[in-house]
Amino acid sequence: MVNHLLRAAIVACCALYAAAASVPAHGAGADLARYQPAPYSTVQHPEWTKNASIYQLNTRQFTAAGTLRAAQQELPRLKALGTDIVWLMPVHPIGKAHRKGSLGSPYAVQDYFAINPELGTLADFKAFVAAAHGLGMYVIMDWVANHTAWDATMRTAHPEWYLKDAAGKPRPTPWFDWDDIIELDYGNPALRAYMTKAMRYWVEEAGVDGYRADAAGFVPQDFWDNAAAELRAIKPVFLLAEWESRDMHARAFDATYSWTWWDAMRLIAEGKADATSLYSYYAWNEKFYPKNAYRMLYVTNHDKNAADGTEFEVFGPAVDAAIVLSVVSDGMPMIYNGQEAGNEKRLKFFERDPIAWKASPYGVLYRDLFALKKRNTALWNGEHGATMRQVKNSAPKQVFSFVRDNGQDKVFAVFNLSGKPASVTFEDGPQRGSYREFGSGTATAIGDVATLTLAPWAWKLYVR
Structure with missing residues (x-):
């Protein structure tokens, strides 16, 4: 029986091959039209991102005052450092219900249309953005779309916008220690419209230049695709996803995180892996992701600093090499506030804990590396640079x-x-x-x- 079926299959395949080979030559060109490759990614990056780097600013800890006004005074220093895009951690009011610590997490948003009074006013925020623009810099806001604070303003008016647990009550994101927030339900079209309207508001009203999307993969991709289209209809914006997925580059995001790069570097620094462990990251980056994708490289950020330790704790004597590789290899580099001062403490996340600013060789190193990246076109981002x-x-x-x-x-x-x-x-x-x-x-x-x-x-x- 097996041999008979195998022979029949071979005969059928040969017949199909013969039929295909007999197609007239004059029809082949027209038939091939439908096989022409189409671009996987249709994202058009803003021109100003081609050799840009990112500076993550934790407003609560950035200055002694912890305000937007105080942060604005430091923008010339960030410009001199060579950074281009200032990423502001969430600036919205923070929920009080189930709050962590005395000040709470900035990622427990209470009102998407307001400014946290601890940081300042709407006028202060607009002044910050305008000052950055005046220096030739750009500002992106941290956008928390997956969840809100328990006492968010929208919960009272729209309880149906939230996911429920088995008892019918709002639920935090499962498995994580995120009990100060509750999840939104993107199966509700009205929620999608509200969230998109809120994102449009800050671009139109305050002139922000894009967003860093917190926990982006926990929100449906089609929401981001639609929101990105509406935002780019206003002006060119830069969108960074806190996720590591190729699909996010198709229509929505300019850049994604490079978690696997950071993990590989940590294992190397700990002596648990050798240099070849980076091959997988760079092979995937070149072959799996679209050519125009930006991947954000960093040695620390607010999560890593608070949970895993400072870059000195994590990378030890390998920290300099990790910093340099993050800037000169294929990717968009990011620096977290305080790195240029050689900050050696884990910044508290739910309390005030201002950075102790001082001169440091790391400020010089980052400045010189960013200057090299700007002038050397081989190091530019995505398709703008060299493989x-x-x-x-x-x-x-x-x-x-x-x-x-x-x-x-x-x-x-x-x-x-x-x-x-x-x-x-x-x-x-x-x-x-x-x-x-x-x-x-x-x-x-x-x-x-x-x-x-x-x-x-x-x-x-x-x-x-």
């Missing part, structure tokens, strides 16, 4: 090396991602050329065969 090309070396488990070259500009980057010295040889490859070493400016020629010796966790950048 990373692996440079094979004699110690791949220790040393991570690559070139980014677009014919106009070029960077050869080498990282010893281990706690041991490394002496490596690079065979003939794309690294050949004449450069200046980043930092020292020393002229350097890399020939067909080159050897480098690097201290533990050391890095080298050669720039053309």
